[in-house]
Amino acid sequence: MKLGVLSAMLGIGGFLFTACSSANQAGAIAPAQAAQPSGIIRSQSDLQRYLSATPDSAPPLGLLSSGARQRFLSNLTFNAAGVTGFRYDDLQNELTASQAYSVLALFGFQQDIAIIPHLRVVTSEDKRRISEFNPVDGDGNGDYPNYACASRATCAPHTSTICTHNC
Amino acid sequence: MSYGSGNVSRYVVAYLFAAVVTCTLMACSHRQAVRPASIEATFNRFYEFEGRAYRGDPTTLALASRIRNRYRTDFSRYQTSDALRTVGNDDLVLLFRAADIAFFYTVSPFTLRDLQLDSAELHRRGVAREALDERLYAALIESRHFAEAQAFARLHPSLQGDSVARVSDRSRAAPTALLVRGRGATLERRSVDINKNRIVVVSSPLCHFSQHAVRSIEADQFLRERFRDHALWLVPPDESTTFSTVAKWNQVHPNEAMQFAYRREEWPMIDRWETPVFYFFRNGRVVAKVIGWPAAGRKAEIRRALRISRLVDL
Numbered sequence: 001m002k003l004g005v006l007s008a009m010l011g012i013g014g015f016l017f018t019a020c021s022s023a024n025q026a027g028a029i030a031p032a033q034a035a036q037p038s039g040i041i042r043s044q045s046d047l048q049r050y051l052s053a054t055p056d057s058a059p060p061l062g063l064l065s066s067g068a069r070q071r072f073l074s075n076l077t078f079n080a081a082g083v084t085g086f087r088y089d090d091l092q093n094e095l096t097a098s099q100a101y102s103v104l105a106l107f108g109f110q111q112d113i114a115i116i117p118h119l120r121v122v123t124s125e126d127k128r129r130i131s132e133f134n135p136v137d138g139d140g141n142g143d144y145p146n147y148a149c150a151s152r153a154t155c156a157p158h159t160s161t162i163c164t165h166n167c
Numbered sequence: 168m169s170y171g172s173g174n175v176s177r178y179v180v181a182y183l184f185a186a187v188v189t190c191t192l193m194a195c196s197h198r199q200a201v202r203p204a205s206i207e208a209t210f211n212r213f214y215e216f217e218g219r220a221y222r223g224d225p226t227t228l229a230l231a232s233r234i235r236n237r238y239r240t241d242f243s244r245y246q247t248s249d250a251l252r253t254v255g256n257d258d259l260v261l262l263f264r265a266a267d268i269a270f271f272y273t274v275s276p277f278t279l280r281d282l283q284l285d286s287a288e289l290h291r292r293g294v295a296r297e298a299l300d301e302r303l304y305a306a307l308i309e310s311r312h313f314a315e316a317q318a319f320a321r322l323h324p325s326l327q328g329d330s331v332a333r334v335s336d337r338s339r340a341a342p343t344a345l346l347v348r349g350r351g352a353t354l355e356r357r358s359v360d361i362n363k364n365r366i367v368v369v370s371s372p373l374c375h376f377s378q379h380a381v382r383s384i385e386a387d388q389f390l391r392e393r394f395r396d397h398a399l400w401l402v403p404p405d406e407s408t409t410f411s412t413v414a415k416w417n418q419v420h421p422n423e424a425m426q427f428a429y430r431r432e433e434w435p436m437i438d439r440w441e442t443p444v445f446y447f448f449r450n451g452r453v454v455a456k457v458i459g460w461p462a463a464g465r466k467a468e469i470r471r472a473l474r475i476s477r478l479v480d481l
Contacts, residue, residue, distance in 0.1 A: 067211070075218060089264075092298070115373075118298035142375030146271070146407045147442070148221065153376045154459035156225040156441040157405060159217070159271040165375040 039108025042082040047073070050106070060102035068094050076107075077149055081166040083107045084149035088116045089160035095119070097126035112162055115145050141165075206258040209241050210265055217268055227431070227440040231272040238269035238278065246281040251288045259288060263299055270306050274404065274431065279310050297325060304328050305406040311345075311429060313354075329410045341433040344401065344426040347417065351410035356429055364399035365476060367437070367446045371408050372416035372425060374442040380460035381423045390469060391422065397478055400425040403440040445469065447476035 041047050051073075056062060061069055068090035075087040086107070091100040097119040104110045113119055114133035121127055133141075147163040150156035155163035220233045242265050244250065251259065266281035286303045289295040300323050307316035313334045320326050332352035339358050346355045361367075370377035381400075384390045402408050402425050410427075417424040428434055436453050437446065445465075447455040455472035457465050473479045 071214070118301060142373075142378060144371065144374045144407070144442070146405055147374070148225070150225045150441050152459055153379075153461035154441045154444070155374055155376065156221075156439070157227060157271070157403065158221050158225070159268050163374070167376070 038105045038110060039082070041106050042108070043078050047076065047078075060099065060106065063099050063103070064090060064094055072103075075161070079149075079166060083109060083164055084167045085158075085161055085163050087161050088112075088145070092116060092118055092160070096122050098123065098129045101129045109143070109162075109164060111141055112143050112164075115141065115143060115162070117145070206245065206254060206261055210261040213237060213241050213265055213268070217272075225441070226438060227272070228438060234269055234272040235275065235278075238265065238273075242266070242269075242281070246284060248284060248288070251284060256289075256292065256294050259285060259292075259294075260296075260299070263289070263302075267302050267306070271406070274309060276310075279306055279312075282306055297323075301326060301328055302406070309404050309406060311404075331410070338429075343429040343433055344399070345429050346426050347410050347413045349414065351412075351414035354410065359399060361436075361448050361451050364397065365448045365478060366394065366398040367448070368394075368398055368400050368443055369403060369437060369440055369446070370400050370425065370443045371402050371405075372412050373408055376460040377443040379462070380443050380464075381420060383460070383464045383466065385420075385422070387466065390466065393473060393478060395422050398423075401434075401437075402427045403442070404428055404431060445472065447472040447478070449476045 041050055054061070056066070056069070061073075064072060072087060072090050075085075076083060077085040086104075086109070088100075091103060095103065097113055100116065100119055101110045101113050104112055110129075111133040113129055119126075119130065121130060142165045144155045144163040146157065146159060146161065147155035148158035148161040149163045149167035153167060155167060216237050217234060220230055220237075224230060224233075242262065245254065245262055246266070251262070254262065263282065263285040266278050266285060269275070270278035270282060282303050286295065286299065289299065300319075304316055304319055304323075304326050305328055307313075307319060308329060308331070313331050317331060320328075320330065330352055331354060334354045334356070336356045337358075338356045342359050342361070343356050344359050346357060347353075348355060368377075368380070370380070372378070384394050400423050402413060404427055408427075413425050413427070428437075431437070431440060436448075437444075439458070441458065443460050445457040446453050447457075455475045457468045457472055459465065470479075
């Protein structure tokens with residue numbers, strides 16, 4: 001009986017500890033990123049489907065802290081062609097270049113790591129990703145940093161946002 | 168004896184349970200601990216406000232006014248040398264980011280001063296970041312404080328932004344534009360005569376839709392000639408379009424060479440600094456405006472605007 005009570009109490013404590021541990025993994029940086037097909041999210045409904053099928057902590061979006069993840073997702077804009085704009089300040093603040101690449105690849109905009117200023121470069125993979133898309137002619141790829149899609153084919157000044165060519 | 172032994176066992180069990188729960192909760196609270204939330208919470212509210220304000224009315228002047236007021240209310244109390252010394256490093260970065268957002272829309276002296284205060288405190292603590300130095304440098308350039316920008320760049324030689332070697336001022340009256348010479352290190356400020364430049368296109372070499380508009384106009388002889396004779400391609404002062412980018416653009420597109428607006432406030436007739444927007448003038452006043460350049464183009468609207476502005480026969 002006493003052993004039973006002891007086991008039950010330790011069991012409850014252990015359960016609490018386990019729950020706590022897994023809750024905290026959402027904020028951890030995963031060491032490796034799962035390969036994702038590029039551009040699988042092209043609309044708000046694609047995004048909702050993806051989010052409901054993917055744990056919050058799963059990379060690549062789980063590489064962001066919960067606040068940053070929420071800010072990034074709530075500032076995405078879409079039209080029939082796909083993503084028309086996104087904010088990059090949280091990618092800039094929390095991720096390396098290759099991690100940002102993985103996040104943007106979900107939306108088919110991985111090439112924009114070349115125009116996001118000051119992405120962190122830590123590994124050779126980061127360097128490779130940046131140089132892969134670095135525009136050589138200086139004109140960029142037509143996606144306009146510090147602007148957002150204001151109306152059809154028009155970009156308006158909006159800090160740390162990219163107005164994409166889908167606008 | 169057995170009664171006493173039972174009590175001891177219950178105490179041991181209760182003690183172990185309490186210890187496990189306490190350790191667990193302590194571990195949880197330690198891992199999930201957040202620093203005092205006031206500045207972060209204020210920043211998050213300001214960040215959300217900026218997003219809402221933009222979605223409500225993205226026209227530049229209206230947005231600047233709302234952001235300026237909100238920033239002053241929320242952050243003025245922190246932005247003094249004494250107050251900054253009392254905040255943590257992470258909060259100091261958030262204060263810099265808030266000032267940077269406010270500067271972005273207002274390009275105001277007081278937000279530039281706040282950026283400089285925050286940057287000085289970050290450097291005093293030895294926790295400055297290159298990315299933030301780049302932002303301050305870009306803000307100095309956008310404010311057209313070229314001498315200060317040059318001095319800042321000398322202190323921080325790793326900065327990647329535009330290097331400005333020489334700036335000359337040949338302007339007599341507003342509005343003025345900044346011409347980029349050579350590869351972008353030499354700049355010249357000049358007055359713009361709206362009676363000569365009767366089409367002003369707010370545009371940028373970095374903007375997909377501006378690029379597309381230029382290609383369409385170049386391919387159309389009628390429009391190409393009208394734009395060659397009357398258009399000024401005007402780049403908004405911003406932190407993205409570098410002088411060297413415009414210099415490269417101008418080499419490739421001499422008929423659609425771009426110039427920077429010197430300061431937005433010199434151009435009160437430009438109410439939208441979106442790209443591309445085509446303003447058509449007659450007798451110094453805007454008489455037509457064409458916004459955006461989708462895949463199908465806006466040639467019909469441009470031709471109509473040319474007629475309204477009397478740049479072609481009615």
